Amino acid sequence: MLTLCMDTSHKYLSICLIKNDEIIASYSEECFKKQSEMIFVILDKLCKENDTNPLDIKRVVVSKGPGSYTGVRIAMSVAKVMATLNGVSLYTIDTLKLYSDNLENCAVIMDARSNRAYFGIYNKGETVLQPGVFNIDDVKKMILDNEIMGDLFLLDKEDKYPNIPNSFLKLKSYWEKVDNIHLLTPVYLKDAAAYMVKK
Amino acid sequence: MSKYILAIETSCDETACAIVKDNNQILSNIVSSQINVHELYGGVVPEVASRIHIENISLVIEEALKEAKITIDDIDAIAVTQGPGLIGSLHVGIQAAKTIAWLYNKPIIPLHHIVGHIYANKFVDELEFPLLALVVSGGHTELIYMEKEYSFEVIGTTQDDAIGEAYDKVARVLGLGYPGGPKIDNLAKTGKENYTLPIPKVENPYDFSFSGLKSAVIQLINRLERRNEEIIKEDVAYSFQESALSQVLKITDKALNDYKPKHLVLAGGVAANSRLRELMQDMILKYPNIKLTIPPLWCCTDNAAMMAVAGSVAYDHKLFGDLYFSAQPSKPIS
Numbered sequence: 001m002l003t004l005c006m007d008t009s010h011k012y013l014s015i016c017l018i019k020n021d022e023i024i025a026s027y028s029e030e031c032f033k034k035q036s037e038m039i040f041v042i043l044d045k046l047c048k049e050n051d052t053n054p055l056d057i058k059r060v061v062v063s064k065g066p067g068s069y070t071g072v073r074i075a076m077s078v079a080k081v082m083a084t085l086n087g088v089s090l091y092t093i094d095t096l097k098l099y100s101d102n103l104e105n106c107a108v109i110m111d112a113r114s115n116r117a118y119f120g121i122y123n124k125g126e127t128v129l130q131p132g133v134f135n136i137d138d139v140k141k142m143i144l145d146n147e148i149m150g151d152l153f154l155l156d157k158e159d160k161y162p163n164i165p166n167s168f169l170k171l172k173s174y175w176e177k178v179d180n181i182h183l184l185t186p187v188y189l190k191d192a193a194a195y196m197v198k199k
Numbered sequence: 200m201s202k203y204i205l206a207i208e209t210s211c212d213e214t215a216c217a218i219v220k221d222n223n224q225i226l227s228n229i230v231s232s233q234i235n236v237h238e239l240y241g242g243v244v245p246e247v248a249s250r251i252h253i254e255n256i257s258l259v260i261e262e263a264l265k266e267a268k269i270t271i272d273d274i275d276a277i278a279v280t281q282g283p284g285l286i287g288s289l290h291v292g293i294q295a296a297k298t299i300a301w302l303y304n305k306p307i308i309p310l311h312h313i314v315g316h317i318y319a320n321k322f323v324d325e326l327e328f329p330l331l332a333l334v335v336s337g338g339h340t341e342l343i344y345m346e347k348e349y350s351f352e353v354i355g356t357t358q359d360d361a362i363g364e365a366y367d368k369v370a371r372v373l374g375l376g377y378p379g380g381p382k383i384d385n386l387a388k389t390g391k392e393n394y395t396l397p398i399p400k401v402e403n404p405y406d407f408s409f410s411g412l413k414s415a416v417i418q419l420i421n422r423l424e425r426r427n428e429e430i431i432k433e434d435v436a437y438s439f440q441e442s443a444l445s446q447v448l449k450i451t452d453k454a455l456n457d458y459k460p461k462h463l464v465l466a467g468g469v470a471a472n473s474r475l476r477e478l479m480q481d482m483i484l485k486y487p488n489i490k491l492t493i494p495p496l497w498c499c500t501d502n503a504a505m506m507a508v509a510g511s512v513a514y515d516h517k518l519f520g521d522l523y524f525s526a527q528p529s530k531p532i533s
């Protein structure tokens with residue numbers, strides 16, 4: 001089965017085609033605010049280079065946020081329309097989980113502006129701390145000895161992002177099937193409704 | 200052979216998809232309006248509008264195809280509003296349109312929103328050129344001269360607020376709520392000439408200005424409040440509307456005289472205004488050689504059928520877009 005994965009929820013434009021658990025084509029570049037111009041150029045390029053008719057794609061996986069409000073809507077618009085017209089099955093993955101790269105004990109931090117960050121903790125894809133919006137000072141207290149991915153500049157360190165196409169594949173067991181395509185909307189986390197998952 | 204255009208419009212607060220056959224036969228025209236939501240906020244909140252667009256986009260496309268009883272294979276091209284409009288809202292429609300075009304290998308036609316409003320008149324009349332379009336809405340107040348099909352020259356525009364914006368602001372100070380246009384229009388019917396408001400003057404003979412008039416209304420209300428005098432809302436609405444529309448009328452009249460078009464069309468949300476319609480019908484009597492077309496009320500609000508008609512004409516001119524084009528929030532018409 002041919003699967004298309006797309007992430008535009010942060011500053012990257014990441015797209016890959018997966019067939020039989022193998023990435024057959026991928027693209028992932030920093031593309032901040034240019035994702036809307038570039039997404040079809042890249043989709044078209046990847047399909048043509050691999051002799052793939054877009055209609056052969058049978059499954060679409062898209063990151064659902066949190067992240068850039070405009071960004072997350074770009075790939076999701078594409079995914080929702082593909083699934084509606086072509087009977088493609090639609091899956092989502094939480095953006096922070098995607099950025100945790102299936103690592104053990106991994107905290108993911110992403111800029112939410114105004115000295116706040118989206119923050120979540122994962123252990124090999126399992127959610128340890130549900131993603132929420134927190135003040136940077138609170139984030140610092142919650143990191144503990146977890147590894148950190150994402151916008152580390154917020155912590156005065158160097159940013160660190162996974163290879164997003166690889167991460168899509170590694171986290172395949174966490175792709176969530178969308179039953180009603182029309183009801184799918186991004187996760188914005190505008191209100192800081194965060195809570196600890198009790199283990 | 201018949202031509203089928205599927206169009207998507209998401210430039211402001213309506214998520215819309217339509218399918219039009221052979222330039223003006225509407226097979227489906229689905230509009231999901233956000234007006235109830237924006238009424239709560241007293242105007243369109245861009246982020247809220249974008250959120251509602253992504254909720255509705257796939258459903259309106261599905262409905263449009265279902266109602267038209269055709270499949271994507273029958274569609275000749277996908278038309279979409281590229282601008283002007285709210286950037287986040289435009290993005291959703293453009294991605295959706297590009298998805299269809301890419302998936303099914305169809306040409307895509309990026310469109311100017313106002314071109315859709317102008318071509319909406321094709322639903323009631325054949326357009327004759329040269330044509331003059333008076334575009335009046337919440338975002339635009341323009342006189343557009345079309346020497347021939349699909350050519351646009353802006354001969355006059357507003358120097359400050361759009362006329363619909365002025366209506367909304369005056370409605371707000373009168374406590375009438377959003378959207379202001381229809382509310383003032385209704386209230387003015389029972390008003391009389393009781394307050395004097397200025398008719399604004401502008402240098403370029405075809406340009407408009409509404410911010411001075413809007414300020415004059417605010418000053419009038421402040422003055423009445425200070426003096427503890429009753430504010431007769433219907434009279435304020437009447438005076439504001441007469442002043443705003445007499446400006447529009449005067450400038451349109453001058454343009455008709457100077458440009459001598461064969462056809463005058465109204466376009467945009469304020470073209471639904473009953474007083475403007477009346478004044479235009481009266482004025483056109485002076486010009487036996489000029490045809491006046493007033494669009495049907497459903498075409499004064501945003502919808503995708505009008506974009507499909509514009510797309511249909513653009514299709515004949517082969518005005519196709521590439522994969523790169525993106526939203527243009529202040530897209531120029533020419």
Ligand SMILES: [Zn+2]
Nearest residue numbers: 336467500501
């Ligand atoms: Zn409009």
